[in-house]
Amino acid sequence: MNTRQTISIGDYLLLRLKECGIDTLFGVPGDFNLTFLEQILHRDGVQWVGNCNELNAAYAADGYSRLRGAAALVVTYGVGDLSAINGIAGAFAEHVPLICISGMPPLHAIRKRLALHHTSGSGNMEDVMQSMAQFTVAQSLLTPANASAEIDRVITAAMREKMPVYLQLPSDIVHISIQAPAEALDWTSDILDAAQLDRAVKAIINRLDSAERPAILVDGDAHRFGLRKHICALGHAKQIPFSALVSGRSVFDEQHPLYRGLYAGTKSPAAKTIEGSDCLIAIGARFFDISTGIFTHSIDESKMIQIHAHSVEVGEQCFSGVTAEAVLIKLADHYNSMSTELQADINIPSVPSVAITQPTQDDPKAVITHATLWKRVESFLKAGDVVVAENGTSMSGISGIRMPANNMFIAQSLWASIGYTLPALLGSMMAAKDRRHILFIGDGSLQMTVQEISTISRQGLKPIIFVVNNYGYTIERIIHGPNSLYNDVQNWDYTAMSKVFMSQSEVYTSAVRTHGELTEALVQAEKRDCLCLIELQMDPMDMPDSLRAMGPLVAQFDYGM
Numbered sequence: 001m002n003t004r005q006t007i008s009i010g011d012y013l014l015l016r017l018k019e020c021g022i023d024t025l026f027g028v029p030g031d032f033n034l035t036f037l038e039q040i041l042h043r044d045g046v047q048w049v050g051n052c053n054e055l056n057a058a059y060a061a062d063g064y065s066r067l068r069g070a071a072a073l074v075v076t077y078g079v080g081d082l083s084a085i086n087g088i089a090g091a092f093a094e095h096v097p098l099i100c101i102s103g104m105p106p107l108h109a110i111r112k113r114l115a116l117h118h119t120s121g122s123g124n125m126e127d128v129m130q131s132m133a134q135f136t137v138a139q140s141l142l143t144p145a146n147a148s149a150e151i152d153r154v155i156t157a158a159m160r161e162k163m164p165v166y167l168q169l170p171s172d173i174v175h176i177s178i179q180a181p182a183e184a185l186d187w188t189s190d191i192l193d194a195a196q197l198d199r200a201v202k203a204i205i206n207r208l209d210s211a212e213r214p215a216i217l218v219d220g221d222a223h224r225f226g227l228r229k230h231i232c233a234l235g236h237a238k239q240i241p242f243s244a245l246v247s248g249r250s251v252f253d254e255q256h257p258l259y260r261g262l263y264a265g266t267k268s269p270a271a272k273t274i275e276g277s278d279c280l281i282a283i284g285a286r287f288f289d290i291s292t293g294i295f296t297h298s299i300d301e302s303k304m305i306q307i308h309a310h311s312v313e314v315g316e317q318c319f320s321g322v323t324a325e326a327v328l329i330k331l332a333d334h335y336n337s338m339s340t341e342l343q344a345d346i347n348i349p350s351v352p353s354v355a356i357t358q359p360t361q362d363d364p365k366a367v368i369t370h371a372t373l374w375k376r377v378e379s380f381l382k383a384g385d386v387v388v389a390e391n392g393t394s395m396s397g398i399s400g401i402r403m404p405a406n407n408m409f410i411a412q413s414l415w416a417s418i419g420y421t422l423p424a425l426l427g428s429m430m431a432a433k434d435r436r437h438i439l440f441i442g443d444g445s446l447q448m449t450v451q452e453i454s455t456i457s458r459q460g461l462k463p464i465i466f467v468v469n470n471y472g473y474t475i476e477r478i479i480h481g482p483n484s485l486y487n488d489v490q491n492w493d494y495t496a497m498s499k500v501f502m503s504q505s506e507v508y509t510s511a512v513r514t515h516g517e518l519t520e521a522l523v524q525a526e527k528r529d530c531l532c533l534i535e536l537q538m539d540p541m542d543m544p545d546s547l548r549a550m551g552p553l554v555a556q557f558d559y560g561m
């Protein structure tokens with residue numbers, strides 16, 4: 001059946017975005033995208049959330065996508081694109097599907113190579129496309145002749161590969177009607193080679209059945225490709241212990257008895273399980289400096305089964321033409337599919353937190369330190385929370401605790417662009433308003449993208465934000481220049497931000513130095529139904545032990561000294 005509909009190009013694009021589960025578009029207006037923004041305002045089921053700048057819009061879209069499976073942002077040509085590009089590159093590195101739509105100058109001006117604002121003035125309007133092509137898996141300059149086919153091709157690439165894509169939408173074609181397919185877009189994989197799938201699964205079963213110490217290691221692609229329940233089913237059926245790399249946190253329930261802690265190189269909690277395994281099933285695993293304690297990992301590749309999104313490697317053998325999902329479903333079926341017990345722990349239970357009412361051993365007058373803070377955080381978190389952690393002492397600290405059941409963890413650990421998390425929090429909250437969202441961010445990172453707190457407030461969202469104020473870039477101090485002025489930042493009055501940025505009638509803010517003050521702040525954050533911002537005032541050279549150990553390794557790697 002190939003039925004067609006008459007629809008404007010802009011509306012067709014919005015229709016496809018809706019099919020991807022996108023109901024919120026982030027971005028910033030500009031004259032080249034205004035009529036498209038008007039279409040967004042007039043279309044049911046999609047809403048516009050304006051950001052303070054395009055970088056923040058890209059980060060927000062990234063946060064939204066991690067929960068929803070896709071996101072879109074709309075920018076204006078050139079200035080908007082290149083402001084957003086760091087966020088797009090982050091999504092490219094971290095495998096996050098984003099659809100970036102750029103309001104392009106009108107086609108007639110592109111053809112005549114006119115000297116326009118937001119261009120270099122040379123008539124060249126391909127330069128931005130060339131930049132974006134480095135950080136997206138599909139791109140297109142839309143025209144009335146190609147629009148429906150190109151929108152479908154580019155969106156299929158984003159959804160199939162779980163990567164960012166880029167569309168240029170000239171301002172004079174947004175309202176032009178086209179004849180476009182009326183059926184929903186089917187982006188499911190074309191791969192369907194049953195014989196190849198059988199071969200791959202048999203090879204895995206052979207290895208697994210003769211293994212004495214099997215283990216599972218998951219990474220971010222397990223989230224992106226929706227593999228969680230299939231991995232759980234396999235792990236549970238075969239009782240295989242598991243661990244996660246930092247980008248794969250919360251694929252599995254960290255409270256599960258089979259969980260062995262995070263794997264981050266030889267000194268990490270799961271090292272024995274992972275490095276000692278004689279059959280390691282690595283799902284989407286990518287070993288990079290930060291995720292391996294600066295390449296301290298020691299894994300025998302010949303004992304690894306690597307399940308990638310669209311291929312499988314079993315030792316030396318490589319099977320292309322299979323999908324991770326199909327392989328995992330077949331494996332789980334083989335080992336007796338998911339038990340009801342496991343199904344129950346995949347749902348998010350609404351377990352109330354009892355944690356902060358538990359007595360703490362810490363002297364209420366003692367100042368908070370990283371050695372004690374994260375244990376308090378661990379007991380504050382509750383099942384179902386979305387936890388967002390910024391690079392710096394926040395990420396190191398949170399790496400040392402176990403997440404509650406059914407939580408979602410958001411961090412940009414590979415691209416590691418500081419300032420990512422505050423706008424990402426906006427995005428994650430827009431994607432899942434019914435969940436509690438908690439952000440941990442350092443003062444230096446917050447200062448990068450702080451304006452977006454106003455959008456969070458404007459949208460009526462109520463996150464709990466912990467600002468680790470250690471008067472500068474502590475993570476950099478332990479690498480080089482502990483007392484150098486380039487590692488200092490201006491000390492802001494963070495609790496006063498509620499007056500500058502926020503429009504909500506009720507906001508809770510508190511600056512905390514001692515355990516007693518922290519307890520009070522946690523009690524308030526727990527019971528108040530409003531945006532909470534808690535500033536944690538900490539010593540500039542205080543940090544989690546894991547970071548103290550990593551600093552010299554980074555210095556040695558970077559400077560050879």
Ligand SMILES: Cc1ncc(C[n+]2csc(CCOP(=O)(O)OP(=O)(O)O)c2C)c(N)n1
Binds near residue numbers: 468470475
């Ligand atoms: C966009 C960007 N610029 C610079 C850096 C280098 N960088 C990495 S961490 C960091 C400091 C983070 O400081 P803060 O957020 O205060 O964290 P903490 O002090 O808790 O370590 C900097 C500048 C980066 N990662 N990203």
Ligand SMILES: [Mg+2]
Binds near residue numbers: 445468470
């Ligand atoms: Mg800091």
